[in-house]
Amino acid sequence: MIGSWRLNIAFGLCGAILTAIFAWNSNGFALAMLRSVYAFIAFFAIAYIFRIILAAIVNPQQAFEEERQEDEPELGTKGSVVDLTTPEEEEDLGALLKPRMEEELSQVPGKAVEFKPLQPEQLFSKAKREPEEMAKAVRHLTGG
Template sequence: MMGKLRFYLITGIAGFVFTFIFSIRNNLWMTSMYRALIACAIWFLLAFLLNWMFAAITGPRAAEKGEAGSQREQDRGTVLDLSTPDEDRELMDLIHAESSSKENGDFVPLNPPKLVSTKDPEELAKAVRHLTEK
């Protein structure tokens, strides 16, 4: 922790020095000091945020991990499970029904339900004409 704090402070001081050097040429020393102090705080916070972001991306370190039981809790949200659940039961039943009919020697094609409109074609044409007029 002290190493991280030291890094943040060094980053803040570097921001202070750079801002003060480039600002003193065009401003009064008090204005340059004020801007340098603001830059120190901003650089400190940026270093902290970047370190936090890198730690979040890389995940927990092996040295910081505790027991094996708490390792599961620390790893929560870092592992992506790409396996899909077996929800294709209906498809599997159709395949098994086809294979059983093939064993009998009879070929029965799959007959999906047809999408048939029960509306009158004239009524549908009127609706399309009405929508295209607007």
């Protein structure tokens, strides 16, 4: 980039001073200072953007080389390259599942395997309660 952050400060101060001078006549002191602070921030940002554009116009090759150097990792540093490939495990998985499937099919020769829905055991069950007792509990919980 061309210049330094001091250029941004100078440009921001010029914008803030000009804004304070022109706002002094039509506004009070506090409002003029507030607007000059906003102008400083805006002019500081504009100067930064202006420096980036000017650097790209004057030295386009240098700007491109700096970006390329940031993107490419250094070859001499440890941990800069990571191998994210994993070995193929499909054969191992197939070998594990194959004997299990053969056991299930050998248990019922000649018959098609029927679908059986899962029937898990209940974790807990309540004894059957009287309807009036249940109604009383509901009334108590709802505040009725």
